[in-house]
Amino acid sequence: MTRSRPLRAAAALLLPALLAACSSAGGGSGTPSTGATSPVQVSTVATSPTQSSAAALQVTVKDFVFAPASLKAGPGRTVTVTNQDTTAHTLTASDRSFDTGTIAPGATATFTAPQQTGDHPYICTIHPFMHGTLTVA
Ligand SMILES: [Cu+2]
Known part of the structure; x- marks a missing residue:
């Protein structure tokens, strides 16, 4: 051998x-x-690891739900919002510090995370029962 x-x-x-x-x-x-x-x-x-700090920040709207419901972003970061629903939505800060405006079904919009750190609750102005939180840190 x-x-x-x-x-x-x-x-x-x-x-x-x-x-x-x-x-x-x-x-x-x-x-x-x-x-x-x-x-x-x-x-x-x-x-598998998708939550890198350098990765694109993304919110998807589908079935009248923001996903993820809470998102962490650095100050001034650009967040992309994709509307995968069959009706128009917005992603609007409760204090109006950021706002995508109306996003048509299938369309994509962006907003800029505010400089002020902390939790920034947001809603859809068309469907105020839709809500989420952007945490700037
Ligand atoms: Cu909506």
């Missing part, structure tokens, strides 16, 4: 050699499928 493979070459090609050895030595015992799924899991994990 002594292999004559040079150690220098084995070191340079360590991972490919191991994978190749695993595949060829497995002989269809099911081992290669485990190795094939690993990269897929890694890429899935890499795309």
